[in-house]
Amino acid sequence: MQLDWDKAINDILSEKMTCQACGAMGEQMIVGYTREAAAAEFATRCKECTDKSDCDARKLVVVCEPCARQYRVNGELMDEAGMMSVLIDECRRNLEDSIDYLATYWKEEIEVDFDDMAKGLDQVDPELFKEEDSWRLRLEEEYLQLHRWFRENHVPIPDPGWRSTYAEEVIGLGYTTLLGD
Structure with missing residues (x-):
């Protein structure tokens, strides 16, 4: 019997989400907004920004609960x-x-x-x-x-x-x- 490793990995990781800040995985994450300048380092829409040091723009992020506290994310736990x-x-x-x-x-x-x-x-x-x-x-x-x-x-x-x-x-x-x- 041969194991299809690609399918096995996809099945394990399906419906998993990854924290944009620390990389933690889970079935649910906090999805919301923050104005914290440090979040510009991982916020999707900020990837192309050149100067992220003093960004006070509203950023949509997907983070775990500890990172939500750290980056003051106004969001909800979602699948x-x-x-x-x-x-x-x-x-x-x-x-x-x-x-x-x-x-x-x-x-x-x-x-x-x-x-x-x-x-x-x-x-x-x-x-x-x-x-x-x-x-x-x-x-x-x-x-x-x-x-x-x-x-x-x-x-x-x-x-x-x-x-x-x-x-x-x-x-x-x-x-x-x-x-x-």
Whole structure:
């Protein structure tokens, strides 16, 4: 009799979660937010940040109970499905913020001549548009990965109509999206 080690390891580790801070494993973790600067070292969205030393941004983290105390995480104890629901909601919020920025918020951050207010960011500052649009596309790819997890694990997708609403908004602004047409 041969043992399928890959399957055995996958069965053992299925539905296990890992603390982002210390690496501890468990079936449940605290999923929530913190503004602790030290959490920028392991928070998923902070991976690409260059200066993490004084970060006071709100960070979504998945940590064990001792690390939740240490990093002052405002969260709840959740299993994998709960965590994935929080992650997809966070991704959705980031996508909505990104498309709002591309639609209008950029006008509040850079000096724009009044006559150029009706133009899109892609016409006023193509480099900034390229940077912001690439961030949005990375978020859309992340959303698709999260969506795929729900399908593969036969877990109902929270707020399933969100995707079509988002796609219509993006297309209405004249942009392309990976989330539909």
